[in-house]
Amino acid sequence: MTLDERKKRILESIIRDYVETAEPVGSRAMVKKHDLKISAATVRNEMADLEDMGYLEQPHTSAGRIPSESGFRYYVDCMMEKEPPGEREYALLQQLFEQNIEDWEQVILGIAHFLSQMTRYASFVIVPAIKFTEFRSLQLFPLDKGKALLLLVCDMGVIMHRIISIPELISSQDLQAITGMFNQAFRGKRLEEVKRSDLQLIRESLSQRRKIIDNALEAIDNLLQNSRDEKVMVSGALNILNEPEFKDMEKLKRILNVLEEDDSLRQIIPGELGEAVDIKIGRENPLEEIKEMSLVVAGYKSFGELGKIGVIGPVRMEYWKAVGTVETVRDIIEDYLKGLG
Amino acid sequence: MTLDERKKRILESIIRDYVETAEPVGSRAMVKKHDLKISAATVRNEMADLEDMGYLEQPHTSAGRIPSESGFRYYVDCMMEKEPPGEREYALLQQLFEQNIEDWEQVILGIAHFLSQMTRYASFVIVPAIKFTEFRSLQLFPLDKGKALLLLVCDMGVIMHRIISIPELISSQDLQAITGMFNQAFRGKRLEEVKRSDLQLIRESLSQRRKIIDNALEAIDNLLQNSRDEKVMVSGALNILNEPEFKDMEKLKRILNVLEEDDSLRQIIPGELGEAVDIKIGRENPLEEIKEMSLVVAGYKSFGELGKIGVIGPVRMEYWKAVGTVETVRDIIEDYLKGLG
DNA sequence: ATTAGCACTCAATAGAGGAGAGTGCTAACA
DNA sequence: TGTTAGCACTCTCCTCTATTGAGTGCTAAT
Incomplete structure (x- = not known):
């Protein structure tokens, strides 16, 4: 047609x-x-x-x-002709990466902020779970009062820690032996491969130090559980207060609630994404709550996993600007991540 | 009268x-x-x-x-007669502490959530900066490609880390020597005492390994900077959408903006707090933006520092419930923290 | 000191009329 | 045949005008 x-x-x-x-x-x-x-x-x-x-x-x-x-x-x-951000905004975005290179969290936040500032819509960034990073080493440091710090170092700069209980009278040799055990078992594995079954294996092979190992395993399991969840960040949700179509309180409440809850948000966003920026207009969205909104999403590859960024606004959206901005930001993120790998 | x-x-x-x-x-x-x-x-x-x-x-x-x-x-x-939470809610709150004992962050979030759920107002939790914890030990782990993990362990379970650059060809003895140096210099000090001047001292006394030390110092400085800031958490800000006095869009926007920005929020909350729960009603608040709202705040002692929790809602507030809830939560937090120290 | 009674006030609601922006249709025109 | 001017018609929005009703303050009686 x-x-x-x-x-x-x-x-x-x-x-x-x-x-x-x-x-x-x-x-x-x-x-x-x-x-x-x-x-x-x-x-x-x-x-x-x-x-x-x-x-x-x-x-x-x-x-x-x-x-x-x-x-x-x-x-x-x-x-539609896409309208990417101007020179100045582009520079601002790149600066974001240069300044906060050490703190990926900060960068993510900055990206979300940038997206919502530029487009004047609500923006989101979904960072995929880090299960594909490789285990590098595990360390146990005795702290005081029968406690130890368990440190899990992976590549890609991923580091996690937990405090666990240990018997008060354990020798540092024992501690080292246990550490070595873990390292042997995990070395080179991807985090997603470190399943409970592996943990069980270790547990059995070192029965004499059961207590401390149990604690360590539990902590690791816990850490992995955490890192298995993707992170969701939203910025500028209040921008929708400016849209006249949402002057109705009830509508407003429904939408803000969706944006506030990570889980609802996750449901809104398409699971699979191609190369191109994906646009969902109004009723094209599967979820009832946002059938009056439009979604502009792009996927980015992060360590082999799929991350997502995008904006969400009224159907009456400046699609040209939204698409241009989301696409540009996606490209910059991918460049940056490529530089890291 | x-x-x-x-x-x-x-x-x-x-x-x-x-x-x-x-x-x-x-x-x-x-x-x-x-x-x-x-x-x-x-x-x-x-x-x-x-x-x-x-x-x-x-x-x-x-x-x-x-x-x-x-x-x-x-x-x-x-x-007024205070109205503390009922049995069931009280149990729920305590459960929060027991479940997430390892993850203070989770607990804080849970508290904020509980407060806003119970009262149906917006709630906030301010966690003081941790500058008064004591330095315990510092470790450097070599990672690959000229990078090392700097680990800063303090008491009270505070652990921070950063990745720094190191020369590619440094011996592990050298690394240990440097680590020892740091530990010597910092041992037993409070974080707030570790000032740039101290860092400078170390820098001069170990001039031959200038590069790595510089990097380490910068990272530490950075970490301290971070930990010097108190953390602000807000929950249930959207509850004010239910209050008829804020059906006006402009008013709503102003208030939600204040609640969204940590800095504005900090300005709203009284700096000093006594034993009793503090109540600020409408124009008693110093800040223009919330002269139509009331504030119920309590302070809690956290490692010698002052933390704050409270709720913020319309002047037409169920003060009896707000005060009862805030007070109860404060008491539970203090009990819990006392148990830790 | 308390209360019943009554006139008065004022916001909120509903209805009526008019203005204005916009359409669809018809007929004329190039 | 595509384009345009003209015109009657439609429908929202605004304003103006009762009308209603909850609530008050005052007065006089208990």
Whole structure:
């Protein structure tokens, strides 16, 4: 279904006006504003056609037209030109990486912040679980009062620690022996491979130091459990307060609640993502709560896993800007991660 | 300024009704509801008195009365009976501590969550900086490619780490020597005492390994910087969406923004706190943005430092419940921390 | 000191009328 | 045949005007 040039121009004008003002667009006002070289009556005819095709709709008989979700979809698929961030913003983003190279957490936060600042929509960053990093070494440090620090070092700069209990009167040789045992067993394995079954194996082979090993194993299991979860970060959720379509309290509450809860958010975002930026408009979203919102998501490869970034805003979204920004940020992230590996 | 029994009863009835319904309370309806043994006319007279005293006010001539901020203040100071959480909730709270003993972060989050769930207001927890913990030991582990893990262990279970660069060809003896140096210099000191000047001292005394020491010092400095900041956690900010007084978008935005930004929040909360729970009602708050809200805060001692927990809600607050809950949670936290020290 | 009675006030609600923006249709035009 | 001007019509939004009703303050009686 392809539109002739004039219909396209009209559709685009309506979309741009509507996205800007959130008001239905009338034929006369539009002709004036966009300086189209045709009369309002002609535009009305074209609008009627576009409405028949399902790309426009009328809130009521005597109002202007607004783009339907199919209208936005057509625009996004066949007409849209992405609008990446400008020089200055781009520089700002890169700076983010340079400044906080040591602190990946900070970088992630910065990315989310940048996305929401740039687009004025809510943004999210999902960092995949780190189960694919490789185990490097394990250390036990005695602390005081029968406690020890268990330190788990992996590659990719992943380091985790826990405090465990140990018998008060254990020799440092014993401790070293146990440490060696663990290292032997785990060396070179991926974290996801270190399953309970492996842990069980060690437990059996070293029965004389059962207590301390049990504790250590439990701590490790716990750490792995944690690292198996992906991390979700949201920024700028309050931006939706500015959108007139959400002036209704109930709607607002529902949406903010979804954005606040990591689990609901995870459900919203598509599981699989291709190379291209993925766009879900309104009812294309599977979840009831956000059937009035649009989602712009991109996936990034992080140590072989799939991470996701994106923005979430009203259907009346500046898709050109959102897509341009999300895509740019994704590319920068991937470059950065490539540099690390 | 003390009120006679009847005036107190009337004031309390008005406060209870108003807190529940958010509507001005009229004489007739009140008499009926609370089954007071006096006539509406009498109540009207008393109300007029209470209004003269400044404890009540009228939105307009022909509306009922609502409690003024002074009215709430009088109630809170002279009449209120705290209402601590019930058995079940109390048990829930204690469970929180038992389950997550290893992960203080989790506990804090749980506390904030509990507070906001119980009271239905926004809650916050401020965890003081850990500058008063004592340095215990420092370790350097070589990782690959000229990198090492710097591990800083303090008492109270505080552990921090950073990755630093080291020369690729350094012997493990050298590394140990350097580690020993650091440990010597820092042992037993409080983190806040480890100032840049100390770091400078070490730097000079070991000039031959300048590069690695510089890196280590920078990392330590960085870590200390981080740990010097108190942590702020907010939960249930969206609860204010339910309060009818904030149905105005602009007001809502201002308040949510304050709750979202750690720094603004810090400014809101009183710096010094005594034993008792502190209550700030409406305009008693110094900051413009929350002059329409009330604050219930309690301080807790954490390793000699002052932490804070509390809730923030509309002036029309269930103070009895808020105070009871905050106080109970504070006590439990202090008990728990005492057990740790 | 308390209460019943009554006139008065004022916000909230509903309805009516008018203005304005926009449409669809028809007929004229290039 | 595509485009345009003209016009009647539609429908929301705004304003203006009762009307209602909860609540008060005052007065006089108990």
